Amino acid sequence: MARAGLTADRLVQAAAELADEIGFDKVTVSALARRFGVKDASLYSHVKNAQDLKERVAMLALGEMADLAADALAGRAGKDALVAFANTYRTYAKLHPGRYAAAQLPLRPEAAEASAARRHSEMNRAILRGYGLPEPAQTDAIRMLAGTFHGYVTLEMAGAFSHTPRETSVSWSRTLDALDVTLRNWPPE
Amino acid sequence: MARAGLTADRLVQAAAELADEIGFDKVTVSALARRFGVKDASLYSHVKNAQDLKERVAMLALGEMADLAADALAGRAGKDALVAFANTYRTYAKLHPGRYAAAQLPLRPEAAEASAARRHSEMNRAILRGYGLPEPAQTDAIRMLAGTFHGYVTLEMAGAFSHTPRETSVSWSRTLDALDVTLRNWPPE
DNA sequence: ATTATTTGCCTAATACCCCTAGGAAATCTA
DNA sequence: TAGATTTCCTAGGGGTATTAGGCAAATAAT
Numbered sequence: 001m002a003r004a005g006l007t008a009d010r011l012v013q014a015a016a017e018l019a020d021e022i023g024f025d026k027v028t029v030s031a032l033a034r035r036f037g038v039k040d041a042s043l044y045s046h047v048k049n050a051q052d053l054k055e056r057v058a059m060l061a062l063g064e065m066a067d068l069a070a071d072a073l074a075g076r077a078g079k080d081a082l083v084a085f086a087n088t089y090r091t092y093a094k095l096h097p098g099r100y101a102a103a104q105l106p107l108r109p110e111a112a113e114a115s116a117a118r119r120h121s122e123m124n125r126a127i128l129r130g131y132g133l134p135e136p137a138q139t140d141a142i143r144m145l146a147g148t149f150h151g152y153v154t155l156e157m158a159g160a161f162s163h164t165p166r167e168t169s170v171s172w173s174r175t176l177d178a179l180d181v182t183l184r185n186w187p188p189e
Numbered sequence: 190m191a192r193a194g195l196t197a198d199r200l201v202q203a204a205a206e207l208a209d210e211i212g213f214d215k216v217t218v219s220a221l222a223r224r225f226g227v228k229d230a231s232l233y234s235h236v237k238n239a240q241d242l243k244e245r246v247a248m249l250a251l252g253e254m255a256d257l258a259a260d261a262l263a264g265r266a267g268k269d270a271l272v273a274f275a276n277t278y279r280t281y282a283k284l285h286p287g288r289y290a291a292a293q294l295p296l297r298p299e300a301a302e303a304s305a306a307r308r309h310s311e312m313n314r315a316i317l318r319g320y321g322l323p324e325p326a327q328t329d330a331i332r333m334l335a336g337t338f339h340g341y342v343t344l345e346m347a348g349a350f351s352h353t354p355r356e357t358s359v360s361w362s363r364t365l366d367a368l369d370v371t372l373r374n375w376p377p378e
Numbered sequence: 379a380t381t382a383t384t385t386g387c388c389t390a391a392t393a394c395c396c397c398t399a400g401g402a403a404a405t406c407t408a
Numbered sequence: 409t410a411g412a413t414t415t416c417c418t419a420g421g422g423g424t425a426t427t428a429g430g431c432a433a434a435t436a437a438t
Contacts, residue, residue, distance in 0.1 A: 003386060003433070030424055040425075042387045050425065106347050121352075139355045140363040143341065146349070147364070151340020152332065158295050160335070163310075166328045174329040175336070177376045185374065187366045192404065192415060219395055229396075231416045239396065382437070388430080395424080406413070 004038050008046045011036075012056040019057060019098025027098070029053065054105060059115045061099035065092050066116035069123050078130045079180045085127055086149050086176055093153045100153070131183040141183060148179060193227050197235045200225075201245040208246060208287025216287070218242065243294060248304045250288035254281050255305035258312055267319045268369045274316055275338050275365055282342045289342070320372040330372060337368060 014035055019027045029050050033040045047053045065088065072084040093100040107115060124142045133141055152175060155161060161168050203224055208216045218239050222229045236242045254277065261273040282289040296304060313331045322330055341364060344350060350357050 006386075028424065029426085038386095039388060041389085041427085044426070045386065104343075104347070136355050136359075137363070139353055140360040141367070143344070143350055143357070143360045144337065144364040144367060147339075147341030147344055148333065148337045149340065150336075150344060151338065152336030154343070155332070155336055155339060158293070161332055164328050166325050168332070170325075171329040171332045174326070174376070174378075175333040177378075178330070178333060178371045181374055181376050182367045182371045185370055187363070187370050189363075189366070195415075217395065218397085228417060230398085230418085233397070234415065380438085382435100384433105384435070386431105386433075388432095390428085390430100392427085393425085396422085398421085399419085400417100401419105402415100402417080404413105404415070407411080408409100 004036050004042075006036060006038065006042065006046055008056070011043060011046055011053065012060055015053055015057050016060055016096075016099050016102070019102055020096050021098065024054075024057070024098045024101035027054065027057070054102065055107060055111050057099065057102040058105040058107060059111065061096070061103040062116040062120070064096075064099070065089065065103065066119040066123070068092060069120070073123060073126065079176075081127045081130060082145075082180060082183075083176050085123065086179075089149050090153050090156075090172065093157055097157060100157075104150075104154075128183070131186070133183070133186055137186055141186060144182075145179065148175065193225050193231075195225060195227065195231065195235055197245070200232060200235055200242065201249055204242055204246050205249055205285075205288050205291070208291055209285050210287070213243075213246070213287045213290035216243065216246070243291065244296060244300050246288065246291040247294040247296060248300065250285070250292040251305040251309070253285075253288070254278065254292065255308040255312070257281060259308070262312060262315065268365075270316045270319060271369060271372075272365050274312065275361075275368075278338050279342050279345075279361065282346055286346060289346075293339075293343075317372070320375070322372070322375055326375055330375060333371075334368065337364065 011032060015027050015032055018031060018035065022031075029043055030040050032053070033043055036042075043053075047056070069085055069088040072088045073081055076084050107117075121142065124145060125138065127145075128138050128141055131141075152172065156168050156172075161171070200221060204216050204221055207220060207224065211220075218232055218236075219229050221242070222232055225231075232242075236245070258274055258277040261277045262270055265273050296306075310331070313334060314327065316334075317327050317330055320330075341361065345357050345361075350360070
């Protein structure tokens with residue numbers, strides 16, 4: 001009997017694809033095993049359990065997003081960088097909704113440490129540097145930025161904006177314009 | 190044999206409490222049945238299925254938040270209204286994390302119609318009126334507001350801000366200050 | 379090339395969870 | 409109080425997560 005050639009990496013990769021196809025919450029050990037034409041139990045030699053599998057998908061997504069964002073950021077500064085960075089996330093979410101959802105998974109502290117989370121916040125800070133905000137305003141602004149990007153993309157994907165005719169991409173651009181203005185006029189105190 | 194006195198409302202109420210205690214994703218028909226000392230099958234006379242139960246919790250949460258927001262908004266305008274409104278959501282999320290998560294559940298169009306979703310966007314618009322933004326800027330601003338509130342609260346709850354010592358409540362206040370500035374200086378075009 | 383060893387996948391079994399069908403008892407109605 | 413209704417139960421089918429233990433295939437050692 002020929003083997004299926006499973007490895008942890010191939011499982012995670014396939015799970016990520018599955019997530020984009022059917023939704024991250026529907027990614028299950030069984031479904032993944034089915035996709036490989038293999039019994040459920042066979043996956044447990046490569047992956048600790050379902051939680052572990054999901055965390056690995058999350059880390060894959062975080063890494064991919066960090067890579068893309070780093071590329072987008074290269075050679076840009078100021079509003080240019082802000083827009084490029086923001087669009088990276090939004091585009092990734094549209095292209096890979098399952099992976100994006102995975103990236104939202106609350107990671108255990110240890111897993112978070114091993115993830116690309118740090119790179120993300122580094123990049124956030126790099127963008128902010130262009131605006132010359134002193135600490136602690138910088139931290140406040142980073143949190144606002146992260147929240148706005150994430151919230152907008154999440155709500156848009158959930159269809160929360162679909163009741164109003166206005167093109168969501170346009171609102172997104174205006175939101176980025178507004179954020180740029182905000183950062184340039186960050187309130188003192 | 191005495192009856193447990195189940196009704197759809199009591200089930201939904203209990204499910205909401207359960208969600209706040211153990212997390213919305215862990216709310217299950219079985220767990221709920223256990224809480225009432227009843228067999229799983231008994232719940233199906235009151236609730237169509239697990240999905241239905243979850244949707245009802247979502248609608249309960251949306252309604253509660255709308256009520257609270259409406260109260261908070263009463264008699265306020267401008268930045269005052271903005272802050273009161275935003276704090277309603279954030280406070281609710283902290284007090285009722287499970288319900289807040291439930292409110293994020295993508296509802297089927299029909300369920301969404303019956304929900305308090307419309308009240309929420311009405312209130313968003315009411316706040317914006319104070320800033321005198323013309324359409325379509327108003328729609329763009331609403332989307333930005335909703336995204337920022339939701340994103341910030343979600344990330345904060347997920348612990349995404351806990352690696353930096355700065356108090357998240359302070360960053361939240363500064364974010365609201367910044368939003369106020371943004372709305373007063375909404376970029377033209 | 380034959381053993382020995384590791385590794386990959388399987389069978390079997392347990393424990394939950396979701397849900398349907400049909401029955402009996404508690405409660406309401408006439 | 410007889411009948412109708414509602415509430416909850418038993419039984420049972422199907423899906424997912426996970427562990428334990430076994431055989432066979434790929435790999436390493438002799």
